[in-house]
Amino acid sequence: MRFTVLTLFPDTIRAVASHSIVGRAIQAGLLSVDAIDIRSFAGNAYGKIDDSPYGGGRGMLLMCEPVHAAWREAVARSGETHPRTVFLSPQGRTFDQSRAAELSKLPGLILLCGHYEGIDQRVLDEIVDEEISLGDFVMTGGEIPALAVIDAVSRLIPGVLPDESAYLEESHSDGLLEYPHFTRPAEWHGKKAPDVLLSGHHERIVQWRRLMALTTTMKKRPDLFGRIQLEKGEGARLAEFLSGTD
Numbered sequence: 001m002r003f004t005v006l007t008l009f010p011d012t013i014r015a016v017a018s019h020s021i022v023g024r025a026i027q028a029g030l031l032s033v034d035a036i037d038i039r040s041f042a043g044n045a046y047g048k049i050d051d052s053p054y055g056g057g058r059g060m061l062l063m064c065e066p067v068h069a070a071w072r073e074a075v076a077r078s079g080e081t082h083p084r085t086v087f088l089s090p091q092g093r094t095f096d097q098s099r100a101a102e103l104s105k106l107p108g109l110i111l112l113c114g115h116y117e118g119i120d121q122r123v124l125d126e127i128v129d130e131e132i133s134l135g136d137f138v139m140t141g142g143e144i145p146a147l148a149v150i151d152a153v154s155r156l157i158p159g160v161l162p163d164e165s166a167y168l169e170e171s172h173s174d175g176l177l178e179y180p181h182f183t184r185p186a187e188w189h190g191k192k193a194p195d196v197l198l199s200g201h202h203e204r205i206v207q208w209r210r211l212m213a214l215t216t217t218m219k220k221r222p223d224l225f226g227r228i229q230l231e232k233g234e235g236a237r238l239a240e241f242l243s244g245t246d
């Protein structure tokens, strides 16, 4: 999959994307992350790409033409006629695991990062297919949100993680939060790892993990828990399990 980020900070994108799992996936040829500098399409000697908003008010806006020219360059590099173009914006739909899974099936994505007050609406109307938000808060630029999308989508591309079960069992993959994890030593600061995990009894471990995933979701995210379809008899098993935990 090909990610192309339109940004004023291409070095930030390249630096972050070159590390860890995403960096290794790039090396392995499973995906690419290209950063296009909007400023290099300024069309003037000063590299000016922003201007003050019509009607007054604070802040500066990225102008239409540099953004459009950077986007045309991204389209030309993609080899597609209209690769999906996402604008990272606090006004967009909040990003989640199911959207990450859908996006991971596309051949490529163009990710447009705003800065300052934002971007002239006319170019957004012309090139943007969807707006994605990282959450109901405002950041200074779209680079961190774009990197978050790249990271979450990349790990769902076949081959990027060594084993598909790594993400099938994780929080949000099936509407549940994941069960807690423990590793050596078996006792630390007087706290013991649960006996069942050291028992080697596969079926009991699977059952414990399922009940802990349900318990964790119920305690931390009652909104998600309300949407879960419990399996037959699971309500009673969960009640019994909860009466034995604090």
Ligand SMILES: C[S@@+](CC[C@H](N)C(=O)[O-])C[C@H]1O[C@@H](n2cnc3c(N)ncnc32)[C@H](O)[C@@H]1O
Pocket: 087, 088, 089, 090, 091, 112, 113, 114, 115, 116, 117, 118, 119, 132, 133, 134, 135, 136, 137, 138, 139, 140, 141, 142, 143, 145
């Ligand atoms: C300071 S913000 C502009 C906010 C804009 N004036 C508004 O009120 O909707 C600058 C840029 O940061 C990015 N950004 C800020 N918060 C974001 C969020 N929660 N999710 C995704 N992108 C965000 C967007 O690309 C945005 O254009």
